[in-house]
Amino acid sequence: MPRKPNYDRADLINRSRDLFWRRGWAGTSLKDLEAVLQMKPGSFYAAFGSKDALFELAMAQYAADGLARLNALVENHGALKALQRFPMMAIDNDDVPAKACMLSKTLLELQAHKHPLAKEANQHLLRMEGGFADLFAQAQSCGDIDEAHDPKVLARRYQSDLLGLRVSAEREGCDARAIATEIADSLARL
Template sequence: MAKAAKYDRQNVIDKATNLYWKKGFHATSMRNLQDEIDMRPGSIYAAFGNKDGLFKQALRHYTDIGLTQIQQLKQVHDSPMAVLIAFVKAQVIESQDTAPSGMCMLAKTIGELTEENQDLIDTTKSHLAEISAEFVKLIEAAQALGEVDKHKNAQDLAIHVQIQIAGLRTFAKINNDTNLLNNKVDDIFSHYPF
């Protein structure tokens, strides 16, 4: 019978995610991670394979947090568009002060990595597609309710939202003006292409 691991796997992945998110893939060393999650190299490699393997778990965890957040917002807001707006504001504004990095970890990873880590890039892209798919669902629900013009392409609008998030989170690292950011997010959904 397999012995139950002494370490708390979810907690370990969560801490690793925060460190990777803050410092990026290359600047985070295995020794940084050893200290952060309080595990010795052998245990980490037994549990996650290598640095890439642990990073993939971090990407998965980061994405799940986002997806979960969307589900939670669905229970707070009646309107699908309100869910989307609340999510974007959480990503762009709140995360600037509370998150390990103001940047989206997926966008940051896409920006940082090269062909040398193509598999990590591919993983990252597929996770961005997962988030986008949730945006599409929200927008289609909004269209069904008449909140958004039915003739517009939900895919295109979802892409537009992701572009705005990437742009605004980058800008927020330069100029973290909450009021300005708040207005900019509102503008996204009250003007073309919405």
């Protein structure tokens, strides 16, 4: 007896993710979302409840996509090569809404306001860091990386370098690809 929505919810979330990723939380207005999603306010609030609720969905989608891309690299190339290729992959794509990481952008924008979305961003980053640590441990058991290192320490540093790389990639006149190569090379020397 009900009426079905005439939109694809997953598609709407993906489009919101791109918009939020590029413009940030404060930089994205409801009007922007209405334009991109082709929804009137009433439909929007019926579907998602609030701007923040949609941002949360968008950020979760972003984080899931990142982990999926990482896992795909592992499937195809193994742990170490995946870690080596991931930085370049993150910045070497012009079709992406932004070079910088959406999680770090959210953290930097909202942390000072103690906004719940900042804590959420941090949790996604933590999950990603855990994934990196697993891969470092995996590379160690393959014999690709010296077992003397603590994989958690390696992951912490790797993620920090990655975040720095992606901030640098947002700049004009900074050869971020060179930095990505250096990060990859430094992993080979562990």
